[in-house]
Every structure is written in structure tokens, then in C-alpha cells.
Amino acid sequence: MSLASSVAPAPRVGAPARPWLRFAVRRLGRLLVSLWVLVTASFLMIHLIPGDPVRAALGPTAPASLVAARRADMGLDDPLLVQYWHYVQHLLTGDLGTSMISQLPVSQIVSQRLPATLQLALLAFVVAIAVAVPLGVSMGVLTRRGHxxxxxxxxxxxxVVVGIVPDFLVGVALVYVFGVNLGWLPVAGNDTPDAYVLPVLSLAIGPAAILARIVRVEMVSVLEADFVRTARAKRLPARTIYLGHALPNALTASLTLGGLLLSGMVAGTVLVENVFAWPGLGSTIVSSILNKDYQVVQAIVLVYGVGVLVVNTLVDVALALIDPRSTIRED
Known part of the structure; x- marks a missing residue:
């Protein structure tokens, strides 16, 4: 065998970036397909509602001429494909339609209500992480090796018991104890900082319990790994072993679940906001359903869906950054 044939070919410039490029293309493709399905489903929602949504919004006593004019203004008399094309065009320009009840632009309603919902969901997520990670790590250390x-x-x-209780039931219990009986905290609105306490806890308690269990299980598994034994053999401080070596490796699965929990928290705001009269998208969608304001319902469903898709995509990217070999190889 010649020397030239025995030497391995040098890697081409840019080869290490190819797995990342494939990963990015696949995730972007999945996100675009999911967005298309979501947009199509939100468009069909009005057309799948039994009866005439315009008549339902205007009421049975509205004149037929008014109903016909409103349908023409909304383009509901056009062929379905034409309506779909116009709907997508309007979405690309940020036009979510007009409320059937208030005649306000739906984008204006959403922009006014979205910040309150995001504040509630993100604060609950931070609280859940702040409780679950230390608790799960502590339980993992205390219960390792069968102790x-x-x-x-x-x-x-x-x-398990705390994790399976619905958020709105937790909220009702918190209102009864801390709002009605003790009178310590307000039970409606978001005008003062203490008004955030009960809604945030309602959303955070269940996910924190679930995430703490996962962190404990992962921590127990990581503490039995060879690299942790090596760290102990080197007589490294316990704080360095647990926080510097074990915790980062235990958070991979926890991060995946954490992203799913954040998506669930965003969806869970629908019920919790109604318990606490929170001025967000959750209370708005319920009132819009009751008032048959389907344009607003359609837009809020779309916003919630986009939020869930974006969170899941960000979780995939974060996992790839934490453990690029396994994530990108499997992708």
C-alpha cells in the first residue's frame, strides 16, 4: 500500500458546519409547515362553525340587509380558495381582521391584551424553574444510591398529587384561602404588584412539581455516571461536583420538559385569567366566544398557536447548543 493511499483525506473546510446547517433547515422546514397548518386551521374555524357566524354575531334580530352587507365586507361570499388567499395576504401584512362586535381592528385588541398574558406566563415559568431546579437537585442528592x-x-x-391538579382549581383554592379567608392578597386585576402573586402561583405550582420530579430523576442518574465518580476521586468540592459537573448534564431532558411546560402555561392562562379577571388574551377569548366575536377568537387562537410553535423551536435550538452531538446526529 502506498503512502498516499494510507493517509486519510483531510476534512473539507466548512464540513463541521454541515450538521448545523441540516439541523437549521429541518427545524425551519418543520416550523413553516406547522405554521401553515395552524393558519389553515384558524381560517377554517369560522367556516366550520354551524350556521352563519355573521348572523350569530349580530343577533337574530339584525336586518338581513345588514347581515348581507357585513358578509360582503368580510369577503365571506367569495369562493373558499379566494377567501383563504386573502386571509393569508392580510396575515402577512399584520391585518387580523375587524371585530364583529366593537368594530375595532383585531390586531389592536391583541396588542393591548398580549402583554398581560406574556407577563403572567413568563413570571410563572421563572417561578417554576426557580423552585423546581433547586428542589429537584436537592432531592436527587438526598435520594441517590437508594438513600x-x-x-x-x-x-x-x-x-404527583400537586402536578395533576388543574391550574384553575389551584387558583380557586388560593383565592379562597389568601383572598377571601385571610384577605392578604387581591383576587382580581393586575393594577398592583401583589395582584400578580396568586395568578403566578396558580400557573407555577403544578409545573414546578412536575419539573422537580424530572430534575431529581435525571440528577440521580447523572450522579452514578463515571465522570462524577472521577470528580469524586479527585476530591473536588461537593458544590463543584453537583453544580459544575452533574447539573448541566441533568438539565437536558429537564429543558425539553421545561419548554413544553412553558407552552402549557401559555395555554393555561386562558382559565387562570378568568379566575382572577386578568386583562389578557385568555379572558378576552372567553368573552369573545360568549359574544360570538369569531374574528377575535380566530386571531387569539392563532397567536396562542404561534407562541407554542416558537417556544418548541427555541427549546430544540437550546438542546442543540447544550448537547450538539446527540441532538444534531439524531436530527
């Missing part, structure tokens, strides 16, 4: 059986049983049982 602390009673502690593990008590933690697992309580986290």
Missing part, C-alpha cells in the same frame, strides 16, 4: 427511601416516597407522592 432516603421515605424522603423519596414523600416527594414523589406529593409532586
Amino acid at each position: 432516603g427511601r421515605r424522603t423519596e416516597l414523600a416527594f414523589t407522592t406529593s409532586s
Whole structure:
């Protein structure tokens, strides 16, 4: 065998970037397809509602001429494909339509209500992470190698019970205890800082319990890994072993679940906002459903769906940054 044939070919410039490029293209393609499905579903929502949505919004006593004029203004008399094309065009320009009830632009209604919903969901997510990660790490350290059986049983049982309670029931219980009985905190609105406490806790308690269980399980598994044993053999401080070596490796699965929990929190604001009369998208969509203002309902469903898709995409990117080899190879 010649020397030239035995030497391995040099890697081409830019080859390491190809897995990242494939990863980015695949994720972008999935996001675009998901957005198209979401847009199509939101468009069909009005057409799948039994009866005439315009008549339902205007009421049974509205003159037929007014109903016909409103349908013509909304383009509901055009062929379905033409309506779909116009709907997509308007979305690309930021036009979400006009409210059937208030005659205000739907984009204006959404922009006024969206900040309150985002504040509620993001604050609840921060609280859930701040509680779940330290709690899960502590339980993982205390229950590793079969130690602390009673502690593990008590933690697992309580986290399961708390995690399965719906957010709105947690909210009702918090209102009854801290708002009605004790009178410590307000139970409606978001005018003062203390008004955030109960709604945020309502959204955060259940996800925090679920995430803490996952962090504990991952932490117990990582603490049995060879690199942790090596770190102990080097007599590194416990803080360095747990926080510097074990925790980053235990957070991969937890980050995936955390992103899903954030998506669930955004959706969970619908019920929690109605419990606390929170001026966000959740209370707006419920009132719009009751008033049969389907243009507003359509837009808010679209906003919620886009939020979930964006969060899931960001989680995929974060996982790729934390563990690029496994994530990109599997992709």
C-alpha cells in the first residue's frame, strides 16, 4: 500500500458546519409547515362553525340587509380558495381582521391584551424553574444510591398529587384561602404588584412539581455516571461536583420538559385569567366566544398557536447548543 493511499483525506473546510446547517433547515422546514397548518386551521374555524357566524354575531334580530352587507365586507361570499388567499395576504401584512362586535381592528385588541398574558406566563415559568431546579437537585442528592427511601416516597407522592391538579382549581383554592379567608392578597386585576402573586402561583405550582420530579430523576442518574465518580476521586468540592459537573448534564431532558411546560402555561392562562379577571388574551377569548366575536377568537387562537410553535423551536435550538452531538446526529 502506498503512502498516499494510507493517509486519510483531510476534512473539507466548512464540513463541521454541515450538521448545523441540516439541523437549521429541518427545524425551519418543520416550523413553516406547522405554521401553515395552524393558519389553515384558524381560517377554517369560522367556516366550520354551524350556521352563519355573521348572523350569530349580530343577533337574530339584525336586518338581513345588514347581515348581507357585513358578509360582503368580510369577503365571506367569495369562493373558499379566494377567501383563504386573502386571509393569508392580510396575515402577512399584520391585518387580523375587524371585530364583529366593537368594530375595532383585531390586531389592536391583541396588542393591548398580549402583554398581560406574556407577563403572567413568563413570571410563572421563572417561578417554576426557580423552585423546581433547586428542589429537584436537592432531592436527587438526598435520594441517590437508594438513600432516603421515605424522603423519596414523600416527594414523589406529593409532586404527583400537586402536578395533576388543574391550574384553575389551584387558583380557586388560593383565592379562597389568601383572598377571601385571610384577605392578604387581591383576587382580581393586575393594577398592583401583589395582584400578580396568586395568578403566578396558580400557573407555577403544578409545573414546578412536575419539573422537580424530572430534575431529581435525571440528577440521580447523572450522579452514578463515571465522570462524577472521577470528580469524586479527585476530591473536588461537593458544590463543584453537583453544580459544575452533574447539573448541566441533568438539565437536558429537564429543558425539553421545561419548554413544553412553558407552552402549557401559555395555554393555561386562558382559565387562570378568568379566575382572577386578568386583562389578557385568555379572558378576552372567553368573552369573545360568549359574544360570538369569531374574528377575535380566530386571531387569539392563532397567536396562542404561534407562541407554542416558537417556544418548541427555541427549546430544540437550546438542546442543540447544550448537547450538539446527540441532538444534531439524531436530527
